[in-house]
Amino acid sequence: MTEPSSTELPATASPQVEFISLSHLNPSTELNPVPSRGIDLAYFRRYVRWLEESGYDYTLLPYGSNSADSFVIASAVGQLTERLRPIVAVRPNTAFPLVAAQQLATLDQLTEGRAVVHIISGGSDAEQARQGDYLPKDRRYDRTSEFIDLLRRAWTETSPFSHSGEFYKFDDFGPGFAPYGKTIPISIGGQSDAAFEVGGAKADIFSFWGEPLADLRSEIDRVNGIAAAAGRADRPRIWVTFRPIIAQTDKLAWEKAHDYVAKIERTFKGGNYHKRYLGTATGPQNVGSQRALEFAAQSDVYDRALWTRTAAATGGAGASTALVGSPETVAAAILDYVDQGASLVSIRGYDTLADAIDYGRYIVPLVRQELAHRAATGQRGTLQADHPGALAPGFDLATSAGSR
Ligand SMILES: Cc1cc2nc3c(=O)[nH]c(=O)nc-3n(C[C@H](O)[C@H](O)[C@H](O)COP(=O)(O)O)c2cc1C
Numbered sequence: 001m002t003e004p005s006s007t008e009l010p011a012t013a014s015p016q017v018e019f020i021s022l023s024h025l026n027p028s029t030e031l032n033p034v035p036s037r038g039i040d041l042a043y044f045r046r047y048v049r050w051l052e053e054s055g056y057d058y059t060l061l062p063y064g065s066n067s068a069d070s071f072v073i074a075s076a077v078g079q080l081t082e083r084l085r086p087i088v089a090v091r092p093n094t095a096f097p098l099v100a101a102q103q104l105a106t107l108d109q110l111t112e113g114r115a116v117v118h119i120i121s122g123g124s125d126a127e128q129a130r131q132g133d134y135l136p137k138d139r140r141y142d143r144t145s146e147f148i149d150l151l152r153r154a155w156t157e158t159s160p161f162s163h164s165g166e167f168y169k170f171d172d173f174g175p176g177f178a179p180y181g182k183t184i185p186i187s188i189g190g191q192s193d194a195a196f197e198v199g200g201a202k203a204d205i206f207s208f209w210g211e212p213l214a215d216l217r218s219e220i221d222r223v224n225g226i227a228a229a230a231g232r233a234d235r236p237r238i239w240v241t242f243r244p245i246i247a248q249t250d251k252l253a254w255e256k257a258h259d260y261v262a263k264i265e266r267t268f269k270g271g272n273y274h275k276r277y278l279g280t281a282t283g284p285q286n287v288g289s290q291r292a293l294e295f296a297a298q299s300d301v302y303d304r305a306l307w308t309r310t311a312a313a314t315g316g317a318g319a320s321t322a323l324v325g326s327p328e329t330v331a332a333a334i335l336d337y338v339d340q341g342a343s344l345v346s347i348r349g350y351d352t353l354a355d356a357i358d359y360g361r362y363i364v365p366l367v368r369q370e371l372a373h374r375a376a377t378g379q380r381g382t383l384q385a386d387h388p389g390a391l392a393p394g395f396d397l398a399t400s401a402g403s404r
Pocket residue numbers: 061062063064089119120121122123124188189190191192193195207208209241277285286287288289
């Protein structure tokens with residue numbers, strides 16, 4: 001790996017980066033859970049409009065058996081914003097592929113080409129069973145593979161076609177309702193072998209939760225290897241997800257991080273925050289969560305700013321790994337991932353709305369400024385060298401966060 005202090009750009013560096021958030025429907029957070037199952041419309045409107053104002057490019061509408069419906073919310077996001085792209089999380093068990101294709105094409109037309117789909121094969125058998133899906137996980141990925149093929153055909157075939165596959169059968173469909181653009185980007189979430197096989201071969205975007213840089217590097221190589229073996233000319237875009245904790249200085253940010261993790265631990269121990277992705281009493285069944293917990297067991301801090309205590313505190317439930325530091329340090333840490341090839345970066349705070357506003361003010365412009373510098377000069381700027389964070393010689397977590 002090239003030293004982050006060097007001005008030379010690694011060959012793997014992405015020349016562009018786009019930012020993703022996740023749309024919150026009410027002010028409840030892991031820090032301060034508010035008992036509610038509903039949509040606070042004023043809050044939701046404000047949240048998505050701020051995302052657009054803050055320079056975000058996308059927002060994820062997650063899917064869970066007891067969450068709001070991701071399609072309906074995505075449609076609202078489209079109408080509340082002008083530019084923000086809704087990423088609809090879709091579990092293949094919830095809709096016949098041609099129906100999902102129709103819903104996505106409708107959303108794409110309604111948003112003039114902004115729709116993206118994130119396909120969730122399902123990480124927990126118990127959660128899948130809640131909506132009548134009893135396939136084991138590897139078979140769920142086989143179904144995802146056929147589902148993706150049918151989405152693409154439904155959007156592009158110009159004459160009627162029939163299909164008799166392993167999971168789906170139909171006659172004389174089409175041409176279907178077409179998207180606004182030529183097609184709709186398809187993203188895959190999941191870290192099991194089956195997820196890599198399907199995503200590497202077929203997805204436009206492959207997504208990760210925050211991992212140490214060296215681990216992410218080898219995972220990206222794996223995705224690219226599978227894409228090459230599948231005969232693809234292109235490679236999936238890489239999406240990586242963090243929960244940054246920022247303050248004016250690195251020291252203040254680490255103090256805040258320790259306060260946050262104490263609150264998050266209280267929330268999860270109290271059992272009053274719902275654990276959507278957790279599998280069984282013995283731990284999560286999905287590999288993404290298992291990896292998050294393994295990283296946390298090995299070290300609290302990795303690289304410049306990656307902090308795993310929040311992942312441990314939530315039991316690895318969903319995206320939970322933090323980046324901790326001043327805006328400069330966190331922007332530099334994001335650039336470390338961009339250097340590895342990430343071109344989609346999800347940053348969503350534990351203090352959801354306030355953090356979205358802060359990231360828009362203090363992080364997004366720094367990353368964009370560095371990329372503009374790189375585009376103009378072909379070299380790294382000084383941000384990464386000037387803000388080493390936890391890479392600084394003598395960095396010590398205990399002293400950096402005060403006497404804790
Ligand atoms: C960025 C990202 C977003 C995700 N969003 C969801 C979601 O909205 N709903 C859900 O059930 N799982 C979500 N997942 C979890 C996985 O996609 C899911 O557990 C996977 O299908 C199976 O896990 P595995 O392949 O890692 O074992 C997300 C994963 C990632 C990386």
